[in-house]
Amino acid sequence: MSGTQRRVAAAGGLLWRNGERGLVEVVAVWRPQVGNWSLPKGKLDPGEHPLAAACREVEEETGIPVIPQLWLCRASYVLPNPEGDVLKWVDYWSMRTEKPDAVFTADDEIGERRWLTLAEAREALTRPRDQQVLKAFAALPAVTSTVLLVAPAEVEEDWDGPDVTRPLSGRGQDQAVRLAALASLYQPDRAFTATGRASVQTVEPIAQAVRCALSGDSVFDTEAHERNPERSSARVRELAGGGGAVIVCAEPEVVCDTVAILADEDGVQAPDVSTRPGEAWVLSLSGQKLVGIERL
Incomplete structure (x- = not known):
């Protein structure tokens, strides 16, 4: 060259x-x-x-x-x-x-x-x-829904309270704002988060940008995921069945497992599913079937 x-x-x-x-x-x-x-x-x-x-x-x-x-x-x-x-x-x-x-x-x-x-x-x-x-x-079936699957942004290290109330760090808040600029392009009309404070704070800027309601869903918590690892991927399929775009913030290990499970079940080639704080995956579905994965 x-x-x-x-x-x-x-x-x-x-x-x-x-x-x-x-x-x-x-x-x-x-x-x-x-x-x-x-x-x-x-x-x-x-x-x-x-x-x-x-x-x-x-x-x-x-x-x-x-x-x-x-x-x-x-x-x-x-x-x-x-x-x-x-x-x-x-x-x-x-x-x-x-x-x-x-x-x-x-x-x-x-x-x-x-x-x-x-x-x-x-x-x-x-x-x-x-x-x-x-x-x-x-070569692809028609995409009927997009699920933006997000890991919580960086959290505050020094925190004396319960882990569920641990907030985002200053850097994490900046990550959430940058993520919102891209995620809002998909115009999600629904938003769901794990119950932890950091998950909610990660999605709030996106929900505010597109003016959609924000709901908690304990299915995306680590504790619930450990009891039933397939439940989070099944929930993503349920949400995709509604069409349009939806944003989901899940605990980090839940994000990785969910991407891997969906890809494996539907025969979609999955990249390295490791996910950094504040990082998101774009899951493209036709009906409830995964047809594409992209790291945002």
């Missing part, structure tokens, strides 16, 4: 809906400067998380507010440049929307927005990277 090769990170999305023709449709945009149809995407701002960039770029280019679902793939390619080739990669997520007919305004960068069936998209989107995304999307 050339020492002068620059690297550029970008992100985008495959935004889909159930069309009037009874077929799944995806959004494509026309780029007049290059003369082609493509999936919406764009470069990350400095310090921006790829997921946040993907949602921002898709909404900017299509005019449609989006709700992310699951990560689909990373497309990489090299752009020749006289000053040194540029290695560019784009992370793509599947996305849904509650406002598919939001107003679109054309500009110099995006001249038109169009909903296409998957068959039409395969014909219109000529770039290999777009074909890669379409293939990844078509």
Whole structure:
């Protein structure tokens, strides 16, 4: 690899809906400067998380507010440049929307927005990277629910009271705020936590950001989990059956076991399930069946 090769990170999305023709449709945009149809995407701002960039770029280019679902793939390619080739990669997520007919305004960068069936998209989107995304999307069943499974953020070490009342540390509070910025993109309409104070404090910023109710659920406590390790994963399936997005904060060992059990039961390849304080997993389900796992 050339020492002068620059690297550029970008992100985008495959935004889909159930069309009037009874077929799944995806959004494509026309780029007049290059003369082609493509999936919406764009470069990350400095310090921006790829997921946040993907949602921002898709909404900017299509005019449609989006709700992310699951990560689909990373497309990489090299752009020749006289000053040194540029290695560019784009992370793509599947996305849904509650406002598919939001107003679109054309500009110099995006001249038109169009909903296409998957068959039409395969014909219109000529770039290999777009074909890669379409293939990844078509290989999956429709995602009907997203469960954000969160471990409590960092807790206060010096605490004389009962462990259940141990609060977040200052750093833990910062972790919870940063997590809320990403988790709120999924627009969860329900939130559940283990009964410990740290779990509640971890989820509060998210619940406040999206204005959803917050409920305690002792199924996600370590003590209950030790008595019945399968109960937490069964509860996640129950919650997923309601559709939409839900956030769950469980004790750390409960998070790890739940991800591992769901993946094993449904034949989904699981990464290392170790989970740091304040870290979250995005579990994508079709009905009550797990179809994708992503570390947020």
